[in-house]
Amino acid sequence: MATRSIRKRLLISLTLLATAVVGISLPLSHWLIDREFERFVIDKAEGEAHRLELLLQERTARLRANAIDYGDWSSTVGFIEGSEPGYLDENLYPAVLRNFDVDAVFIVDRTGAVRYYAGTPADPRDDPQGLRPLPPESLAPVLAEPRIRRLLERARGTGLILRLDGRWHMLGASSVSHPGGGPDRPVHGVLGYIAELTPQRMQRIATLAGVPFSLDRVDGHAVDVRIVDGDVVMHRLLRDEQGQPMAALDIRYPQPLAEQITATRRLLLVMALGFFGAGAALIWWLVMRGVITRLERLHDDLLAVARGDIDALPTSGRNDEVDHVAAGINHLHAELKRINGEWRHEALHDPLTGLGNRAQLLQRIDTALSDAVSMRTTGLLLIDLDGFKTVNDLFGHIVGDDVLRHVAARMALALPPGAHGFRLGGDEFAILTDGLHLTAIRALAHMVNATIRADDSIGPAHMLLSASIGVALHDPADGPIATGELLRRADIALFSIKRRSRNGFAVFDASMLREMERDNTTLRCLREALQAGSIDVWYQPIVAADDGRTLSFEALARWRDAELGDVPPSRFVTIAEEHYLGAALDRIVLEKAIAGLLQLRTLAPEATLSVNASVQSLLDAGYVARVPHALANAGLDGHALRLEVTESTLAANEDLLFHQLETLRGHGVRIELDDFGTGHSSLGRLAKLQPLGIKLDRSFIRDRHIGGDRVCRAIIGLAQQLGVEMIAEGIESEDDAHFVREAGCDALQGYLFSRPLPLPAMLDWLRARGATQG
Numbered sequence: 099m100a101t102r103s104i105r106k107r108l109l110i111s112l113t114l115l116a117t118a119v120v121g122i123s124l125p126l127s128h129w130l131i132d133r134e135f136e137r138f139v140i141d142k143a144e145g146e147a148h149r150l151e152l153l154l155q156e157r158t159a160r161l162r163a164n165a166i167d168y169g170d171w172s173s174t175v176g177f178i179e180g181s182e183p184g185y186l187d188e189n190l191y192p193a194v195l196r197n198f199d200v201d202a203v204f205i206v207d208r209t210g211a212v213r214y215y216a217g218t219p220a221d222p223r224d225d226p227q228g229l230r231p232l233p234p235e236s237l238a239p240v241l242a243e244p245r246i247r248r249l250l251e252r253a254r255g256t257g258l259i260l261r262l263d264g265r266w267h268m269l270g271a272s273s274v275s276h277p278g279g280g281p282d283r284p285v286h287g288v289l290g291y292i293a294e295l296t297p298q299r300m301q302r303i304a305t306l307a308g309v310p311f312s313l314d315r316v317d318g319h320a321v322d323v324r325i326v327d328g329d330v331v332m333h334r335l336l337r338d339e340q341g342q343p344m345a346a347l348d349i350r351y352p353q354p355l356a357e358q359i360t361a362t363r364r365l366l367l368v369m370a371l372g373f374f375g376a377g378a379a380l381i382w383w384l385v386m387r388g389v390i391t392r393l394e395r396l397h398d399d400l401l402a403v404a405r406g407d408i409d410a411l412p413t414s415g416r417n418d419e420v421d422h423v424a425a426g427i428n429h430l431h432a433e434l435k436r437i438n439g440e441w442r443h444e445a446l447h448d449p450l451t452g453l454g455n456r457a458q459l460l461q462r463i464d465t466a467l468s469d470a471v472s473m474r475t476t477g478l479l480l481i482d483l484d485g486f487k488t489v490n491d492l493f494g495h496i497v498g499d500d501v502l503r504h505v506a507a508r509m510a511l512a513l514p515p516g517a518h519g520f521r522l523g524g525d526e527f528a529i530l531t532d533g534l535h536l537t538a539i540r541a542l543a544h545m546v547n548a549t550i551r552a553d554d555s556i557g558p559a560h561m562l563l564s565a566s567i568g569v570a571l572h573d574p575a576d577g578p579i580a581t582g583e584l585l586r587r588a589d590i591a592l593f594s595i596k597r598r599s600r601n602g603f604a605v606f607d608a609s610m611l612r613e614m615e616r617d618n619t620t621l622r623c624l625r626e627a628l629q630a631g632s633i634d635v636w637y638q639p640i641v642a643a644d645d646g647r648t649l650s651f652e653a654l655a656r657w658r659d660a661e662l663g664d665v666p667p668s669r670f671v672t673i674a675e676e677h678y679l680g681a682a683l684d685r686i687v688l689e690k691a692i693a694g695l696l697q698l699r700t701l702a703p704e705a706t707l708s709v710n711a712s713v714q715s716l717l718d719a720g721y722v723a724r725v726p727h728a729l730a731n732a733g734l735d736g737h738a739l740r741l742e743v744t745e746s747t748l749a750a751n752e753d754l755l756f757h758q759l760e761t762l763r764g765h766g767v768r769i770e771l772d773d774f775g776t777g778h779s780s781l782g783r784l785a786k787l788q789p790l791g792i793k794l795d796r797s798f799i800r801d802r803h804i805g806g807d808r809v810c811r812a813i814i815g816l817a818q819q820l821g822v823e824m825i826a827e828g829i830e831s832e833d834d835a836h837f838v839r840e841a842g843c844d845a846l847q848g849y850l851f852s853r854p855l856p857l858p859a860m861l862d863w864l865r866a867r868g869a870t871q872g
Contacts, residue, residue, distance in 0.1 A: 131362060139354055140325075144323055147323070149309075149434075150307040150349070151336060153306055154268075155339075157293075161198070161257050161269065162257035165255055165271050168272070169275070171274075173495070174205070174274045174289055175286045177205065178286050180754065188494045195217075195291070199299075200270075200291040201218055202216065202217035204290050205288070207286065208250055212234035213287065217232050239260070245338070246288060246290070252273065253285055258338055259338075259345050265294055266295040272288070272289055273285045273288060274286045310351055311347055313348070314345065316345060316346050325353055330350065332350075334346070334349070396424055396427075399412060412424070451506035455520060459520045463478065463584060473574045476572045477539045477572075478529070478585065478587075479528060479543060479567050479569050480522075481509075481565050481567050482592060483525035483527075483565055484564045486498065505527070505550055506519065509549065512545050512549050514534065516531065516534075517529055517530065517532070529546070539571065540603075544603075547602070565603075567602070568595060568603070568604060569588065569606065570584050587606040588606065591603075591605060620665065624674060627657060628683060631686055632657075633686045635653050636653075636655075637654070637855060637857065638651065638852060640708065641846055641851055642845055648864065650706040651694075653709050654667065655667055655670075671683070675712055680715060681715045687709060688709055688725065691709055692739075696734075701861060701864040707739050709740070729765075735766055736768075739768065740790075741759075743772060745771060745772075769787065770789055792823070793826075794814070794838070798813070799828055807837070810837075814843060815842070834850065
């Protein structure tokens with residue numbers, strides 16, 4: 099009965115279908131087929147669009163990475179601030195830009211002023227003539243971009259796609275700052291690369307993505323994908339790394355399988371007209387079985403591939419369009435899998451040396467520390483190359499990269515079984531050991547250092563290199579430890595050896611942590627003292643060599659803290675300079691010393707004031723402007739102040755500091771060279787600086803019986819020839835005083851005359867000497 103009923107209903111249905119096939123069933127069949135094909139085409143189109151977005155983001159990310167490589171570099175900072183005259187010739191030339199596939203490079207300083215803007219020559223045969231200067235005003239739209247301006251506020255990098263002068267460009271930019279430190283380190287400017295998205299570049303990208311595209315403005319573009327007039331039309335928003343839209347991505351290409359869909363429609367029409375309802379039913383069955391069901395199965399298989407349950411889509415063996423689609427998807431999946439593998443490798447390896455990078459080191463430390471079953475000791479060696487900056491400065495960036503590759507190769511050869519080498523960035527390396535105890539790790543550290551120093555394959559540069567190594571070990575018997583804690587301990591040990599001597603290694607112990615905690619406590623108290631202005635100034639007199647008249651007073655910082663007690667200057671001055679508090683400390687000493695000089699001049703009217711100035715102070719425009727202002731407020735002229743600058747300060751920052759010193763000299767301030775003979779002494783620097791005084795370091799006087807006397811006489815003779823006043827410091831006995839007087843010194847300073855004293859005691863000292871004329 100049910101069968102008859104079904105047949106009857108089927109007969110009625112076929113009769114109705116035969117009469118309505120043209121008006122109802124055929125359009126319905128078309129609609130069903132179109133719906134299923136459209137779902138598949140849209141899914142495929144979205145995948146292609148996503149791949150295109152990844153390619154464009156990868157290009158901008160590569161430009162951003164190139165910009166960060168050059169921006170996070172002291173040489174770039176030096177170029178902006180004028181201390182690297184050869185920077186452009188050594189690092190930015192046509193071959194570099196062509197290697198980066200960019201058209202132009204720009205560098206702006208922290209104020210946004212364009213320091214350099216140039217592009218590649220139009221003809222590669224003109225490359226030997228260098229980059230082609232570009233008008234700075236044409237860079238204004240780039241500098242007006244908020245995402246670029248934010249780079250001047252905080253150390254970071256960005257990659258963008260921008261529309262400039264009616265054309266689309268890719269841009270990668272980075273804040274320029276010294277390497278190391280966090281994102282809050284000082285920003286000195288911005289470096290960026292610009293690549294116009296020419297038709298050729300867009301064609302290459304389209305070829306890689308397998309889909310044509312164009313770019314348009316973001317405004318007014320809805321994000322959608324649809325089929326229009328037989329074409330797949332997509333509008334997508336291309337976003338930067340912060341998720342902000344950069345451009346609208348317009349994609350339009352002929353709908354895949356369009357010919358197959360048209361043929362199917364024609365077949366349906368012929369069969370519908372020829373077989374009426376039976377033909378319609380047959381077509382329905384064939385479409386369901388041969389197309390839609392397989393597409394649904396293909397969709398399910400795609401989900402299985404995405405989950406990792408299967409490696410490839412199965413095919414039916416029919417070699418039809420669906421099998422072709424499955425084969426194409428399999429090929430795409432294989433390519434994406436290969437690219438993903440390459441990305442994973444790049445994400446875990448240093449591109450310059452091939453060693454593991456920081457991310458891989460963290461993964462391996464996590465694995466080693468979480469392997470509680472093995473109970474093996476984990477060792478971490480953090481290695482910092484001493485002298486590498488000098489190698490870069492002397493031999494250039496290319497030789498510096500070659501040195502890093504050689505160091506990595508030699509270090510890899512020295513690794514024992516189970517140990518792994520890593521490059522963390524710059525001149526920082528690391529070694530992670532498994533199962534080695536302290537004796538073996540000490541031997542490994544010695545071997546690494548000796549290997550680096552002995553690597554003559556890199557030429558004379560190896561003579562400048564050594565290594566500072568911080569070592570931290572963890573024995574599972576001591577309990578669990580976090581990855582960050584092991585790294586912190588190795589960092590503390592590295593900091594300890596670099597502060598102490600360099601060219602060696604140190605193994606972390608609790609005393610280092612206590613020392614760092616003491617430093618942190620001292621730093622905290624010092625910040626509070628600087629804010630409260632509770633740094634004291636003591637004075638040590640400088641007397642004439644011939645008659646003992648008081649000529650000047652050197653102002654020396656002293657600090658007595660309620661929590662720490664008396665803190666030695668060698669400690670708090672070092673900590674101040676390490677944490678960029680030197681300018682604040684010098685400013686307090688300057689202002690208090692000038693106030694004290696007014697009282698000292700009541701007993702020594704002609705006496706002047708000697709004040710030490712650190713490099714941080716001299717590079718601080720506020721401090722340089724404060725000096726004449728403070729003197730004027732006290733009613734003193736510039737000749738009342740002697741500013742003492744050490745040789746090592748000038749040697750490290752010569753070009754930057756001479757302008758500041760000339761500014762102070764223009765206000766009448768006397769410049770004196772302190773600790774002469776102990777730093778990077780240079781007659782050329784001495785002639786250029788033209789100091790009014792030179793201080794002979796106490797070490798030559800102390801060691802005069804073992805050859806120091808000849809050095810003393812030579813330096814004093816040089817000062818006499820230059821007409822420069824010679825001051826001997828560290829005079830502790832009459833023998834010392836007699837020696838330097840006989841050698842020709844003009845002024846003396848030391849414990850023989852007075853130790854450094856607070857202002858009231860110094861006034862008593864002056865009264866006791868009966869000094870009334872200075």
